[in-house]
Amino acid sequence: MMQTNLDNIGILYVVATPIGNLEDITLRALRILKAVDLIAAEDTRHTKHLLNHFDIHTPLISYYREKEAERSEELVQRLLTGETIALVSDAGTPGISDPGAVLVKAARAAGITIVPLPGPSALTTALSAAGITDGTFLFLGFPPAKKGQRQKLLSSFVEAPWALVFYESPHRIDALLADVLTILGDRQAFWGRELSKLYEDLQAGSISQLLELATGKRNRGEFVLIVQPGSCEEEKKGENIEEILLWYQENTELSLKDVSRRIAKDLGLSRSQVYQKALELWAADKEES
Numbered sequence: 001m002m003q004t005n006l007d008n009i010g011i012l013y014v015v016a017t018p019i020g021n022l023e024d025i026t027l028r029a030l031r032i033l034k035a036v037d038l039i040a041a042e043d044t045r046h047t048k049h050l051l052n053h054f055d056i057h058t059p060l061i062s063y064y065r066e067k068e069a070e071r072s073e074e075l076v077q078r079l080l081t082g083e084t085i086a087l088v089s090d091a092g093t094p095g096i097s098d099p100g101a102v103l104v105k106a107a108r109a110a111g112i113t114i115v116p117l118p119g120p121s122a123l124t125t126a127l128s129a130a131g132i133t134d135g136t137f138l139f140l141g142f143p144p145a146k147k148g149q150r151q152k153l154l155s156s157f158v159e160a161p162w163a164l165v166f167y168e169s170p171h172r173i174d175a176l177l178a179d180v181l182t183i184l185g186d187r188q189a190f191w192g193r194e195l196s197k198l199y200e201d202l203q204a205g206s207i208s209q210l211l212e213l214a215t216g217k218r219n220r221g222e223f224v225l226i227v228q229p230g231s232c233e234e235e236k237k238g239e240n241i242e243e244i245l246l247w248y249q250e251n252t253e254l255s256l257k258d259v260s261r262r263i264a265k266d267l268g269l270s271r272s273q274v275y276q277k278a279l280e281l282w283a284a285d286k287e288e289s
Contacts, residue, residue, distance in 0.1 A: 010037070010079035012107045013086045014100065016093040016119025020196035022053055024120045030054055032117060037083040040075055042099050046090045063087065068102040075103055079112045093121045097141040097167050123165065126192035126224035129202055130163075137163040137226070143176060148253040150176065154183040155254055158262055164227045170219035177211040180227055182251050187230040194221035241267070245278050256282060 013032050018024040033039060033056050040063040041047035047060060063071050079085055087094050087103060094100030107114055123139060138157070143166055144150045157164055168176050173191075180187070186208050193201040199221070203210060207227070241263065248259045260275040267274075 008082050009112055010081070010083045010085060011113045011115055012075075012079055012104070013084070014094050014104060014114065014116040015086045015088050016117055016121065017047075017050060017088050017091060018196065019091040019120045019122050019125065020194065020200075022050065024196060025050075025054070026117065026119050029117050029119055030056070033058060033086055033088075035084070036086040038075075038078065039086045039088060040071070040103070042089045042094075047088055058086075063099060063103065065099045068099055072103040072106045076106050076110050076112065079107060080110060091120070091122070093119065096121060096123060120196070122167070122192070122195055122222070122224050125195045126190070126226060127165070129192060130190040130204075130226045132163050132226070132228075136161075137165050139165045142167045142169075145172065147175065147179065151179050151183055151253055152258070154179055155258055155262060158184060159265060161229050163229060166223075166225045166227075168223045168225055170221060170223065173219055173223050173225070174211060174214040176225065177207055177214055180225075181207045181211060183254075184227060185230055188228040190226045192224045192226075193219070195224070197221065241269070241274065241277060242281060245274075245281050249282055 013036060015029050015032055016026075017029065033051065033054075036058060039047065039051075039058050039060050041060050042062075042064055044060045044062050050056075051058065051060075061071075061075075063075070075085060087100055089095075089098035089100060092098065095104060104114060127137065138160060140153070140157075143153055166176065170193075180189075184207070186206050188205070189207050189210055190202070190204045191210060193203075201221075203213060205213075210225075244263055245259065248254060248263075252259070254262075256278050257275065260271055260278050263269070264271040264274045
């Protein structure tokens with residue numbers, strides 16, 4: 001049965017939809033999608049295929065990222081007049097690296113009841129196949145598209161004791177893997193691609209092995225990349241500070257201050273000592289060039 005609201009205010013249902021295999025939709029999701037007054041979809045064309053497959057004829061309205069704020073106001077007003085609305089993204093659970101959070105926040109602020117329906121998620125699907133035994137992870141969504149910003153993000157999690165989980169598009173996966181290798185080292189990792197689809201691809205190995213698999217290929221389907229925590233001291237064992245500083249200068253876009261902070265933490269040295277050494281080396285390198 002549909003929930004009822006005694007104040008004659010509508011209810012917003014947050015409905016998870018399949019990430020690939022249409023059989024993964026829940027019976028409850030099908031019932032709600034049939035019963036609501038309106039379905040707010042990230043891409044109505046995409047959702048229409050799902051609805052046609054299950055013979056659902058509920059009206060659709062588009063709700064995509066570029067129009068989230070504007071469309072949220074309209075949908076909240078419709079909810080306040082008593083309409084029931086189901087929010088869906090193209091695949092998986094709305095609001096997790098997909099549009100939806102803006103509407104949910106606005107609806108809650110307006111006193112509207114929100115009912116989340118559990119269901120498919122690329123995040124949990126990949127994690128279930130990764131074998132992370134300690135059960136802890138940090139989900140970072142899609143990393144920045146620009147290399148410098150992406151490297152800065154990665155550098156802030158060098159010491160993180162948890163697995164790092166990213167979403168990434170097929171045309172940027174090799175760039176992400178290359179930056180992970182540069183900033184975090186050759187850690188163990190796992191990717192899930194085309195999850196629940198015909199050409200599902202699950203790969204485990206070192207970052208360098210996954211990078212080799214991704215480089216020069218026409219990758220298809222979005223990736224969930226899981227990077228295991230590692231020890232930076234072990235990765236840099238046997239190298240002197242001059243070599244490490246020069247390596248960072250040549251292979252990253254991190255600032256001198258960020259590099260000094262990271263190396264000092266990795267090697268248990270004074271940050272001011274490392275910074276002073278970096279100034280000397282990088283200044284000498286500029287004079288030679």
